Every structure is written in C-alpha cells, then in structure tokens.
Amino acid sequence: MQLKRNIGSYRVLKTIGHGTFSEVVLAANKGELYAIKTIDRKTITDSNEAAFENEIRIHQKMRHQNITELIDLLVDENNYYLVLEYCSRGDLATFLVQNRACNEATVKEIARQVLSALEYIHSHNISHRDIKPENLLIDSLFNIKITDFGLSDFFGEDCLMSRSCGSVLFASPECLSYEPYNGKTTDLWSLGVTLFTLLTGSTPWHGNDERSVAEEIRTEEVRLPRWISPYCSDFISRLLIKDWRKRMTIEEAYKHSWLDENQTNNSLSYISKNRNCLYNESKLANSSIKPSERRSSHLTEEKLESFIKEIREVEKKRKIAVASTESVLDFVNVP
Incomplete structure (x- = not known):
C-alpha cells in the first residue's frame, strides 16, 4: 500500500503498523497527532462487510478514558480510513x-x-x-x-x-x-x-x-x-x-x-x-483512570451513518460491475 502525503485534512507522517488487509499511519492535523487505519476498499466484500460495519458501529459507541477514541471516518477512491486517537507509547x-x-x-x-x-x-x-x-x-x-x-x-x-x-x-x-x-x-x-x-x-x-x-x-x-x-x-x-x-x-x-x-x-x-x-x-x-491530555471531537452518529451508506454503495457498484463482467464473458463464450 503506497503511503499518501495527505488523507483529507490529515498530513501523513509515517507508517506505524501493518495488518493483513490494512496499515496504520501517523498523521497530523491542526497540531494534533492521530493514528489512521487504512483499509483497501477491495478487501471489503460480501463476506466481511457486515463485520466491518459492526466494528465501526461498536467503536463509535465507546467513550471511556481507557478506550481509544474513534474520531473520524474518511473514504476515497481506493481506501477507507478510520481516524483514531494516537497512543504515543505503543502497545x-x-x-x-x-x-x-x-x-x-x-x-x-x-x-x-x-x-x-x-x-x-x-x-x-x-x-x-x-x-x-x-x-x-x-x-x-x-x-x-x-x-x-x-x-x-x-x-x-x-x-x-x-x-x-x-x-x-x-x-x-x-x-x-x-x-x-x-x-x-x-x-x-x-x-x-x-x-x-x-x-x-x-x-x-x-x-x-x-x-x-x-x-x-x-x-x-x-x-x-x-x-x-x-x-x-x-x-x-x-x-x-x-x-x-x-x-x-x-x-x-x-x-x-x-x-x-x-x-x-x-x-x-x-x-x-x-x-x-x-x-x-x-x-x-x-495517571490511573485519568482523562488523556486531549479529548478529541468524537465521531458523530450522522458521520457514521454517512460512512456506512458509502460502504454499501461501493459494494453495490462492485456487485453490478462483477455481474456485468460475467454477462459479457458468458456472451463471448457462447458457441
């Protein structure tokens, strides 16, 4: 996955983690640091779309000093982005x-x-x-x-x-x-x-x-x-x-x-x-059970629903494209 210079208004600084289908980058916005989980849109399919929606719905509900905040959700032509509270001392x-x-x-x-x-x-x-x-x-x-x-x-x-x-x-x-x-x-x-x-x-x-x-x-x-x-x-x-x-x-x-x-x-x-x-x-x-030095604007319900609608639209278009391709192949292969 190629490192982008900017994700929306967030300036990407470096990669700080990798997953099977994602990577996590450190980014800055208005003097604050954030961890952004980058997920390739092609990896969200019928088999895991519901699980992905479930993950972000649950994380959006969480507002506790000992749980990372889900701050923002972004999307472009290639990726979904989960903007998270950055924990500078790792895991x-x-x-x-x-x-x-x-x-x-x-x-x-x-x-x-x-x-x-x-x-x-x-x-x-x-x-x-x-x-x-x-x-x-x-x-x-x-x-x-x-x-x-x-x-x-x-x-x-x-x-x-x-x-x-x-x-x-x-x-x-x-x-x-x-x-x-x-x-x-x-x-x-x-x-x-x-x-x-x-x-x-x-x-x-x-x-x-x-x-x-x-x-x-x-x-x-x-x-x-x-x-x-x-x-x-x-x-x-x-x-x-x-x-x-x-x-x-x-x-x-x-x-x-x-x-x-x-x-x-x-x-x-x-x-x-x-x-x-x-x-x-x-x-x-x-620091036991103490708020972080910064409490970010938490992700709103409206932004969450807009993001999920986008996921469903992308998946709907993908299915139409796949069906069209299969129809063309069937036509070409007719004896």
Missing part, C-alpha cells in the same frame, strides 16, 4: 519485547484500568473478545487504552455468544469448545492470560501449534510461578478458572485483596529487584 506487546516482563505493581495498575474499560464495554452489552497485549495501548500519560473492536459483538440478556474469538493464545476454554459462551467472562479469561503474560514474559501455554495450544487451554490447569505474591496469584487464578460460571466477575475483581490499596503497595515507583517495568512506573501510577 503492551512491544513493551514486553523491550522489557521482558513487568512487576506486580505495574500489572496491578494495568488490571485496574482494563477492568474499568471492560466494565464499561459490558454495560453496553458488548464483548470485546480479543483482549491481549497487542490490543492494549499506552498513551503519553501512561493510560492503558483498549483498541481494535474488529471481533467485538453484542450479546443478549443471557450474555451468551457463539461466534469464535480472536487469538487462540488468549481465547477462553469455552470459546475454543465451539459452544455458547458468556461474553463477559470470556473477556475476563483473556485478561487473566494477559496479566500472566505481563508478569512472566510469556503465555502459560507450551504447545507448538494452535491445535495443541487449544487442547492445553481446554484441559490443563494453569500453574503460576512461586515468586508471584499470594494475592496476585489468587487474583489471576480466579480469572483462569475453566468453568466460566465459577470464574471471577468484574464486581468480585474490584473487591479482591490484590486490588485493595490498603492491603498492598500501590506505588508503581517500586521496582522489583528481579523484574523490569514499563518505562517510568511512577507516571503510570499517577
């Missing part, structure tokens, strides 16, 4: 590569902020379904931000869902069993695996391929390292209970002793002798 997966692991104080603060975002997401009857370090961004004030609602979906009164989740490494046992599962507790399992990974530098699984990892997730009990504190170990273990009916809820997590400031040292300026941490820990501690 937790990159931090893990650079730092190998985090200490408990840092992981505890991350847990608090992700739980706050998940509580908000679930209050809208939505399950994120792809919580993992790659989808947890860090802004300039060290706030954690959930991003990427590509696999998110709505659930009903019983909270049950059936469509498969994201990365196998962070998927819950019930999700991998291809049976109806609870949209809330599946996110909490993924959070548990994420916290384990942040503490130890790797996931709990040892399989060599997706099939063996999935079998391990369904059948093997997770063992936490002995150096993890009892409170922390109990917290993560309760998130990783295989029976989703017995798994810890968000309400129970908030009451857990590990998150109780009176029970544990909440200062992220503490650095374990044996564990590195993410950049400046004290900044992360002082």
Whole structure:
C-alpha cells in the first residue's frame, strides 16, 4: 500500500503498523497527532462487510478514558480510513519485547484500568473478545487504552455468544469448545492470560501449534510461578478458572485483596529487584483512570451513518460491475 502525503485534512507522517488487509499511519492535523487505519476498499466484500460495519458501529459507541477514541471516518477512491486517537507509547506487546516482563505493581495498575474499560464495554452489552497485549495501548500519560473492536459483538440478556474469538493464545476454554459462551467472562479469561503474560514474559501455554495450544487451554490447569505474591496469584487464578460460571466477575475483581490499596503497595515507583517495568512506573501510577491530555471531537452518529451508506454503495457498484463482467464473458463464450 503506497503511503499518501495527505488523507483529507490529515498530513501523513509515517507508517506505524501493518495488518493483513490494512496499515496504520501517523498523521497530523491542526497540531494534533492521530493514528489512521487504512483499509483497501477491495478487501471489503460480501463476506466481511457486515463485520466491518459492526466494528465501526461498536467503536463509535465507546467513550471511556481507557478506550481509544474513534474520531473520524474518511473514504476515497481506493481506501477507507478510520481516524483514531494516537497512543504515543505503543502497545503492551512491544513493551514486553523491550522489557521482558513487568512487576506486580505495574500489572496491578494495568488490571485496574482494563477492568474499568471492560466494565464499561459490558454495560453496553458488548464483548470485546480479543483482549491481549497487542490490543492494549499506552498513551503519553501512561493510560492503558483498549483498541481494535474488529471481533467485538453484542450479546443478549443471557450474555451468551457463539461466534469464535480472536487469538487462540488468549481465547477462553469455552470459546475454543465451539459452544455458547458468556461474553463477559470470556473477556475476563483473556485478561487473566494477559496479566500472566505481563508478569512472566510469556503465555502459560507450551504447545507448538494452535491445535495443541487449544487442547492445553481446554484441559490443563494453569500453574503460576512461586515468586508471584499470594494475592496476585489468587487474583489471576480466579480469572483462569475453566468453568466460566465459577470464574471471577468484574464486581468480585474490584473487591479482591490484590486490588485493595490498603492491603498492598500501590506505588508503581517500586521496582522489583528481579523484574523490569514499563518505562517510568511512577507516571503510570499517577495517571490511573485519568482523562488523556486531549479529548478529541468524537465521531458523530450522522458521520457514521454517512460512512456506512458509502460502504454499501461501493459494494453495490462492485456487485453490478462483477455481474456485468460475467454477462459479457458468458456472451463471448457462447458457441
């Protein structure tokens, strides 16, 4: 995908990420920085058009200090563009590569902020379904931000869902069993695996391929390292209970002793002798559940509906063009 100089009124600075069918660029507009997800229009087809619409509808609803903002939607002759809040310190997966692991104080603060975002997401009857370090961004004030609602979906009164989740490494046992599962507790399992990974530098699984990892997730009990504190170990273990009916809820997590400031040292300026941490820990501690330094104009409902109408028009024209081409070929091939 060739890098453009400008996308609407946004001046493109550089590419900062790649996906299977998209790329993310850093762009500037009126002195502010933004991340713009660029999606080739040809990749939106009958099979994924509804999912794409669902992603942007869900993300547009999200207005929380620990969730990236969807700020604008643009389209041109070749691409769709999702203008997102820019988080200058990257994602937790990159931090893990650079730092190998985090200490408990840092992981505890991350847990608090992700739980706050998940509580908000679930209050809208939505399950994120792809919580993992790659989808947890860090802004300039060290706030954690959930991003990427590509696999998110709505659930009903019983909270049950059936469509498969994201990365196998962070998927819950019930999700991998291809049976109806609870949209809330599946996110909490993924959070548990994420916290384990942040503490130890790797996931709990040892399989060599997706099939063996999935079998391990369904059948093997997770063992936490002995150096993890009892409170922390109990917290993560309760998130990783295989029976989703017995798994810890968000309400129970908030009451857990590990998150109780009176029970544990909440200062992220503490650095374990044996564990590195993410950049400046004290900044992360002082920024807990705090708004970003900038609150952008949120994407309006009117702009969202206009964008979706454009997607449908493009797809309608594509179908007409394909049908016309097939008709011509049929005519040419008549004996």
